[in-house]
Amino acid sequence: MRILGIIPARYGSTRFPGKPLAVIGGKTMIRRTWERAAQSSLDAVVVATDDQRIFDEVQGFGGQAVMTRPDHRSGTDRCREALDKMGDYDAVVNIQGDEPFIDPDHINRVADLLRLPDVHIATLAKPITIAESLFSSHCVKVVFGREGDALYFSRSPLPNVRGASSSEWLQAADFYQHIGIYGYRSETLREVSELPMGRLEQAEKLEQLRWLENGYRIRIGVVPACDSIAIDTPDDLLNIPQELL
Numbered sequence: 001m002r003i004l005g006i007i008p009a010r011y012g013s014t015r016f017p018g019k020p021l022a023v024i025g026g027k028t029m030i031r032r033t034w035e036r037a038a039q040s041s042l043d044a045v046v047v048a049t050d051d052q053r054i055f056d057e058v059q060g061f062g063g064q065a066v067m068t069r070p071d072h073r074s075g076t077d078r079c080r081e082a083l084d085k086m087g088d089y090d091a092v093v094n095i096q097g098d099e100p101f102i103d104p105d106h107i108n109r110v111a112d113l114l115r116l117p118d119v120h121i122a123t124l125a126k127p128i129t130i131a132e133s134l135f136s137s138h139c140v141k142v143v144f145g146r147e148g149d150a151l152y153f154s155r156s157p158l159p160n161v162r163g164a165s166s167s168e169w170l171q172a173a174d175f176y177q178h179i180g181i182y183g184y185r186s187e188t189l190r191e192v193s194e195l196p197m198g199r200l201e202q203a204e205k206l207e208q209l210r211w212l213e214n215g216y217r218i219r220i221g222v223v224p225a226c227d228s229i230a231i232d233t234p235d236d237l238l239n240i241p242q243e244l245l
Helices: 029-038 052-060 075-086 104-114 166-172 186-192 199-204 208-213 234-239
Strands: 003-009 044-049 065-067 091-094 121-127 141-144 150-154 176-185 219-222
Touching: 003 029, 003 075, 003 104, 029 044, 029 052, 029 104, 044 052, 044 075, 052 065, 065 075, 075 091, 075 186, 091 104, 091 186, 104 121, 104 176, 104 219, 150 208, 176 186, 199 208
Parallel strands: 003 044, 003 091, 044 065, 121 219
Antiparallel strands: 091 176, 121 176, 141 150, 141 176
């Protein structure tokens, strides 16, 4: 199976315009993300962008980039266009461009799930160990069945622990935080990119609910609890541990 890694990277951002070109310890964020992805077992890694400045930056440090339309509604749709431009790959891993310190082993885990014959969409989750994350709407929770297929994603705590105070929840049940990396079989990516937004996605503002609502199974790979550093605003650049730079 040939698997392509795609890093969607658009220039426009409400909270952080030009984010992929932000410099972190002497390297742009898109370069750091690409270099991490290139350490994985993927057959190729490409940046899918809508901006000539990002394209030139990637070409300049020796990476591969493709230009895509500026009007895509999501990174998934941008990945689909990039896949069509890149040619014959059996599967795609969508790597978030604002994760400059992503663990290459996480990428490999998604790729390994896609190699299973019954998996067409894959993603990751990690145990939630602190109450602040459990009750934060910025932390997306997921519950899944015995075979590892997602049952639901939510910004609310899942599952609800009936009859216990909120301070007791972490001891009363297992909770998992979704990690925003996706893998798709190529034909599945093309299918889900054509789906209209559903009611669940509109309510939670979570794209993966569109796929569940349309009957697609999403296999969850559980990885150990770890700190992830996503860059959403310029202030996040100030909180990066020096040992990572």
